Structures are given as C-alpha cells and as structure tokens.
Amino acid sequence: MTQDGRYSAELQELRRSASELRESIQRTGNSTLKRVAEGATEAFRGTLEQLGAPELWLELQNLLRRLTNETEPAAVDGFGLDQEFLARWQPLLRFLYERWWRVQISGAQHLADEPRVLMVANRSGILPYDALMIAEAVEREHVRNRRPRFLTADWLVTRPFAQSWIPKLGGVRACPENAERLLLANEWVLAFPEGQKGALKPYRDRYRLQRFGRGGFVPLALRLNVPIIPVAVIGGEEVHPILYRADMARRWLGFPLPFTPTFPWLGPLGLLPLPSQWRIVFGEPLRWTGIDPERGEDPLFVNRIRDQIRLSIAEILAEELRGDRSRD
Amino acid sequence: MRFHRVDLTEPTADSRLAELLEKERCEALVHAAFFKAPGVEREYMHELEVIGSLHVMNACAAAGVGRLVVISTAQTYGPHADNPGFLTEAHPLRPHAEAYSIQDRAELEGLLRVFSERHRGMNVVVLKPCGVMGPNADSLLVQHLSGAAVTTVMGFDPLMQFLHEEDLLHALQLALIQDVRGSFNLAGEGVLPLSTLLRLAGKRSVPVPHPMLYRLAYLPWLSRTGEVPAAFYDHLRFGWVVDTARAKTLLGFEPTYSTKEAWLSFVVSRRMRSYR
Incomplete structure (x- = not known):
C-alpha cells in the first residue's frame, strides 16, 4: 500500500503546492516586526553614538534586519532546535561572548572527541545565558565543533515567551527521559543539577554551590557509560545580581520573584544582563572504567559520586576566585 | 459486505452484538464509534464511548472474536508542562482535567x-494517533486550525x-494483520512548531495571553455558542508529542506522510474546497 504509485503522485502535488504557498508568504512578509525593529534601531542610535560606538549600531541594525527577514521555515529536531533560528541569533551570541562578557576558557583539553558527554555546571543568572555561553565555548573549542544541548528547569522553560524561544536555541526541559533520549542520540548534554535553587539564589550566596537536585544524572551516565565533565562558570553570578527574592510570589508565578538592580524596575529591559568578565573552566572528565553499572541502584554510591562532582566544581570555583578581590 | 445497525447505548446492546458477531463468524472487530469532537451532551457521550465500548468488549469475548482494535487518541497523555519531549506507551495517562471527552477515552x-x-x-x-490531518479529517484540532486566522496562546510555541x-x-x-497487542502511538515523521505550521500555510496567528484566553473561551462554550472548550487551548500551549518506536518495530508501521506533508495535504485540500 505504501509503495502505491498514487501516493507518490500525490506527494509531488503536495510539494508543488507547498512551494507555491511559501512564495505567497514571502511576498507578504512580517511587516509589524519590521517596523518595530526599525524603530528600535533608531532609538538606540543616539545612545550608541554618544557612547562612541557607532559600529555597534551598524551591527545591531544588521542583526535586526536579518531577524525580520522572512525566510522559509526551517525544520526543527525532535526537541525543537531550529538551526536556522540559531544561525540568525549567532551574531548576538558572538557579541555577548566576545565583547560583552569577554569569555576566557581553560581546560579545553578535556573536551575530547567523544560521541556523547554529560557536562555538569553551576547555574547562575535568571535566563540561561550561562548555558548559551558554555554551548558557544564548547562549539568553539571542540575539534568537530560539537554544540551541546542544554537542559533547562521546568519553571523557566514552561513560562510564556521562554517556552517559544529556549527550545529553538537548543534548550530542552530537564527530565530523565529527555536527557536519556538526547544521550542515546549521541548528543553532548549540559545539565545544571542545582536547578532553581542555583538560578535564584541571592547575590550574597554567589559562587556557593547549592544542593545538586536528586542526582538523577549519575545513574543515567553510569548506565549509558557516559563520561561526566564538571564545568565551572565564573561571572554568570554578576549578570543578574539578586538583591531580594520575593518567595511570596511563588503562589502566583510558580517561582519566587527575583529583584535585581534593574529588574523588575525597567520591565523586560531589566532582563538585559550586566557586562561582567566571564571565565569558563572545564574540569577533568569522570569516567566509569571498572565500575559495575549495577551500582547506579545504590543510593549511597550515587550520592558519593554526586558529591564528588559537586566538590570538583566547588574547588575550581574557589581556585579561580582566589585573589579576585572583586568577587570575594 | 453486509451492514448491521446496533445502538451501543441500548441496555442489551452486548448480547445483540454478540449474536451478530457469531452469526457472521467475525474474526476481528474495529471499534471506532467515537465522537470526533466534544459538543455532545456529556452524559450521552460517556454512555456511548465508555459503556458502549464495554458492550463491544463483552460481545467480542462472548462471540470468541480473536482481535479487537480500538482507535483512541494520543491526547489521553494530556498536554502538560512537565511532559517529556517524547511520550512512550509506558507513560501514565494524564488527560486534561477539564477535557471530559478525553477523560472518557483514557478511562476506556x-x-x-x-x-x-x-x-x-x-x-x-489500541491505536493512539496524534492529531490526524488530511482532506477528510475532522476533529476539534482540525476545526480550530482551518480558519485563515488561528487563535494561539501568547508566548507559547508548542511542537506539533x-x-x-x-x-x-x-x-x-x-x-x-500483525500478531500484536497493547497500545501503539501513531504519528508522522518529524515535529514542527505551531508558528512554523501557520507560516507554511499562510495563516495568521492571533496570540492571546492564556489567562484571558481561557476566560474568553469559557462562557461561549458553556452557552454553546463557541466551538472550542477552554481546555482545548492547553493542547496549543504544551507539547504532547509521542514516540512511535513501538508501532515501528512491532506493527511495522512506516508513515508515508511526514508531519509537514500531512499538514500541507490538509491545508491544500481546504483551499481547494473554498474555491468550489
């Protein structure tokens, strides 16, 4: 039945009408977005010229022009990663990486050419800027330019607007099923076991690692024999310094409302990150040679490994922060 | 081919059906007597879809029918924020708390x-297809997506x-044909965000913030002037994408149309209809 000639004729017909449809869409374009973008670039022009960075304005204008340029909708993978969307935002990510946060990397020799790896990092900041920067760093440093997928906590990825953007940039809702599926598909996966506790911790607790979830990542990595690379991010904690956290708001929002020097006072603009200097350190991978996969069932063993990884990240953080007076 | 008529809401529909099945020496039965969309009286729907299906099951057992195929839906997994990216048949059924027709199907x-x-x-x-699209498909989802402008949930772009x-x-x-039993998820290859689907079809999206959307949809639905129950919009808010590995390996199911092709087939056929 599937090989019936009638089917293929119909499919061809479909493809033809699809391309016709596409042309009609390209003709109409998305005019509202275009107008808004043009207005925004004009508004920024004066400010940037005052700051003595007219080339930044050109960059911004270029970026917005590319963003509003309607092209054929791209295919997405099973978790919604849209390569074309990512490519369109790449200039902004590059700008944040190179100029805004001036990211420095060490330990890149630990990023071996392996089919799959689980990376575990400290979470910082409200929006997943840290995940995007680690992904950017790995893509730059890896021999075959692998870009890891990052896991995002529920409370963020199911919020309006975040839900429609984060998956397109490679974010995946953090749950064991998703992590397993990604690893089995030979992806590099980046997890933040601290979760919400890490993202919304007050500024005074910066670089103090929170509890590592329930550690579901350890048995998973052991079962699939995936090495774990600890990653430490320094600088992410300063992009959204949380001065006060309104835990009362959890009742309405589902997460405590953070107050930073700019948020929520400046509205959505307050979500713009502050420019801090970042360092990303990749630690020595933890491998499972000679360990019986059955031990993933042993909660005490799992907890020990989990704590070992937590400690190795904490050690890197402590070492990096030593002598850094501004971050004491 | 012979045609028999049995009302499944009758109290003794089971013995009547069993008699018929025995007389016809029936080997297999496909049960598809379900409503395509809610909108019918709730009690009647439950009577037909759950109690009627019980009659069908009992009749099959009594008549010694070797195979019973029931068409349910992947919506019984429910649209939830905490769904994994792909739902397997082992995932618990958590139908939407207000979608009573889907709850009936989950009970079944x-x-x-x-x-x-x-x-x-x-x-x-049990066959569990995701959203069925095509020239003749009809469901709440189809009705909602056939307009030139589609109401969507603001800030959400679920994978469909x-x-x-x-x-x-x-x-x-x-x-x-196959010697199988149990549930099978069915879907075309690939997923696409709702926004991409609308763009492909040249449809306009009308985003409405969800607290408002549910309130707006609720009253017309209660007074039976609106088409869409508020619960439906959660299906346009959170993903309910299924994993079809089981159907592929055990059933040998290979979809001819991908998600994109099924959608375009639906869109194009609707366009043709409007020219008629």
Missing part, C-alpha cells in the same frame, strides 16, 4: 488494559505532530 484505555489481561487469547490493540488520515488507515490494516 484503562478498561481495555484490564480486559486484555483477562482475555489473553484475544489480541486487543500530525498523522495523515491514510497513514491511520494503513496502521489499522497492520493492526488487523
């Missing part, structure tokens, strides 16, 4: 599981997955 799936365990000699197969109606028939055919 539970009954079928118990029934299947009690009648090991019978192949009980469709199955072409011909592929559903193909799966049905396989379910009648």
Whole structure:
C-alpha cells in the first residue's frame, strides 16, 4: 500500500503546492516586526553614538534586519532546535561572548572527541545565558565543533515567551527521559543539577554551590557509560545580581520573584544582563572504567559520586576566585 | 459486505452484538464509534464511548472474536508542562482535567488494559494517533486550525505532530494483520512548531495571553455558542508529542506522510474546497 504509485503522485502535488504557498508568504512578509525593529534601531542610535560606538549600531541594525527577514521555515529536531533560528541569533551570541562578557576558557583539553558527554555546571543568572555561553565555548573549542544541548528547569522553560524561544536555541526541559533520549542520540548534554535553587539564589550566596537536585544524572551516565565533565562558570553570578527574592510570589508565578538592580524596575529591559568578565573552566572528565553499572541502584554510591562532582566544581570555583578581590 | 445497525447505548446492546458477531463468524472487530469532537451532551457521550465500548468488549469475548482494535487518541497523555519531549506507551495517562471527552477515552484505555489481561487469547490493540490531518479529517484540532486566522496562546510555541488520515488507515490494516497487542502511538515523521505550521500555510496567528484566553473561551462554550472548550487551548500551549518506536518495530508501521506533508495535504485540500 505504501509503495502505491498514487501516493507518490500525490506527494509531488503536495510539494508543488507547498512551494507555491511559501512564495505567497514571502511576498507578504512580517511587516509589524519590521517596523518595530526599525524603530528600535533608531532609538538606540543616539545612545550608541554618544557612547562612541557607532559600529555597534551598524551591527545591531544588521542583526535586526536579518531577524525580520522572512525566510522559509526551517525544520526543527525532535526537541525543537531550529538551526536556522540559531544561525540568525549567532551574531548576538558572538557579541555577548566576545565583547560583552569577554569569555576566557581553560581546560579545553578535556573536551575530547567523544560521541556523547554529560557536562555538569553551576547555574547562575535568571535566563540561561550561562548555558548559551558554555554551548558557544564548547562549539568553539571542540575539534568537530560539537554544540551541546542544554537542559533547562521546568519553571523557566514552561513560562510564556521562554517556552517559544529556549527550545529553538537548543534548550530542552530537564527530565530523565529527555536527557536519556538526547544521550542515546549521541548528543553532548549540559545539565545544571542545582536547578532553581542555583538560578535564584541571592547575590550574597554567589559562587556557593547549592544542593545538586536528586542526582538523577549519575545513574543515567553510569548506565549509558557516559563520561561526566564538571564545568565551572565564573561571572554568570554578576549578570543578574539578586538583591531580594520575593518567595511570596511563588503562589502566583510558580517561582519566587527575583529583584535585581534593574529588574523588575525597567520591565523586560531589566532582563538585559550586566557586562561582567566571564571565565569558563572545564574540569577533568569522570569516567566509569571498572565500575559495575549495577551500582547506579545504590543510593549511597550515587550520592558519593554526586558529591564528588559537586566538590570538583566547588574547588575550581574557589581556585579561580582566589585573589579576585572583586568577587570575594 | 453486509451492514448491521446496533445502538451501543441500548441496555442489551452486548448480547445483540454478540449474536451478530457469531452469526457472521467475525474474526476481528474495529471499534471506532467515537465522537470526533466534544459538543455532545456529556452524559450521552460517556454512555456511548465508555459503556458502549464495554458492550463491544463483552460481545467480542462472548462471540470468541480473536482481535479487537480500538482507535483512541494520543491526547489521553494530556498536554502538560512537565511532559517529556517524547511520550512512550509506558507513560501514565494524564488527560486534561477539564477535557471530559478525553477523560472518557483514557478511562476506556484503562478498561481495555484490564480486559486484555483477562482475555489473553484475544489480541486487543489500541491505536493512539496524534492529531490526524488530511482532506477528510475532522476533529476539534482540525476545526480550530482551518480558519485563515488561528487563535494561539501568547508566548507559547508548542511542537506539533500530525498523522495523515491514510497513514491511520494503513496502521489499522497492520493492526488487523500483525500478531500484536497493547497500545501503539501513531504519528508522522518529524515535529514542527505551531508558528512554523501557520507560516507554511499562510495563516495568521492571533496570540492571546492564556489567562484571558481561557476566560474568553469559557462562557461561549458553556452557552454553546463557541466551538472550542477552554481546555482545548492547553493542547496549543504544551507539547504532547509521542514516540512511535513501538508501532515501528512491532506493527511495522512506516508513515508515508511526514508531519509537514500531512499538514500541507490538509491545508491544500481546504483551499481547494473554498474555491468550489
């Protein structure tokens, strides 16, 4: 039945009408977005010229022009990663990486050419800027330019607007099923076991690692024999310094409302990150040679490994922060 | 081919059906007597879809029918923020708390599981297609997506997955041949965000913030002037994408149309209809 000639004729017909449809869409374009973008670039022009960075304005204008340029909708993978969307935002990510946060990397020799790896990092900041920067760093440093997928906590990825953007940039809702599926598909996966506790911790607790979830990542990595690379991010904690956290708001929002020097006072603009200097350190991978996969069932063993990884990240953080007076 | 008429809401529909099945020496039965969309009276719907299906199950057992194929839906997994990216058949059924027609279907799936365990000699197969698209498909989802402007939930862009109606028939055919039992998720290859689907079809999206949307949809639905119950919008808010590995390996199901092709087939056929 599937090989019936009638089917293929119909499919061809479909493809033809699809391309016709596409042309009609390209003709109409998305005019509202275009107008808004043009207005925004004009508004920024004066400010940037005052700051003595007219080339930044050109960059911004270029970026917005590319963003509003309607092209054929791209295919997405099973978790919604849209390569074309990512490519369109790449200039902004590059700008944040190179100029805004001036990211420095060490330990890149630990990023071996392996089919799959689980990376575990400290979470910082409200929006997943840290995940995007680690992904950017790995893509730059890896021999075959692998870009890891990052896991995002529920409370963020199911919020309006975040839900429609984060998956397109490679974010995946953090749950064991998703992590397993990604690893089995030979992806590099980046997890933040601290979760919400890490993202919304007050500024005074910066670089103090929170509890590592329930550690579901350890048995998973052991079962699939995936090495774990600890990653430490320094600088992410300063992009959204949380001065006060309104835990009362959890009742309405589902997460405590953070107050930073700019948020929520400046509205959505307050979500713009502050420019801090970042360092990303990749630690020595933890491998499972000679360990019986059955031990993933042993909660005490799992907890020990989990704590070992937590400690190795904490050690890197402590070492990096030593002598850094501004971050004491 | 002979046509018989049995009203499943009758109290003794089971023995009438059993008589017929025995007389016709029936080997397999496909049960598809379900409403395509809610909108019917709730009690009547429950009477037909759950109690009526119980009659069908009991009649099959009494008449010694070797195979029972029931068409349910992937919506019984429910649209939830905490759904994994792909739902397997092992995932618990959590139908939307307000979507009573889907709740009935989930209850039926539970009954079928118990029934299947009690009648090991019978192949009980449950097909769970995701959104079915095509020239003749009709469902709440289809009705909602056929307009030139589609109401969407502001700030949400769920991944959608469709199955072409011909592929559903193909799966049905396989379910009648293969020696299988249990539930099978059915879907075309690939997923696409709702925004991409609308853009592909040249439809306009009308985003409405969700607290407002639910309130706006609720009153017309209660007074039966609106088409869409508020619960439906959660299906446009959170993903309910299924994993079809089981249907592929056990049933040998290979969809001819991808999600994108099924969608375009639907869109193009609707366009043709408007020219007629």
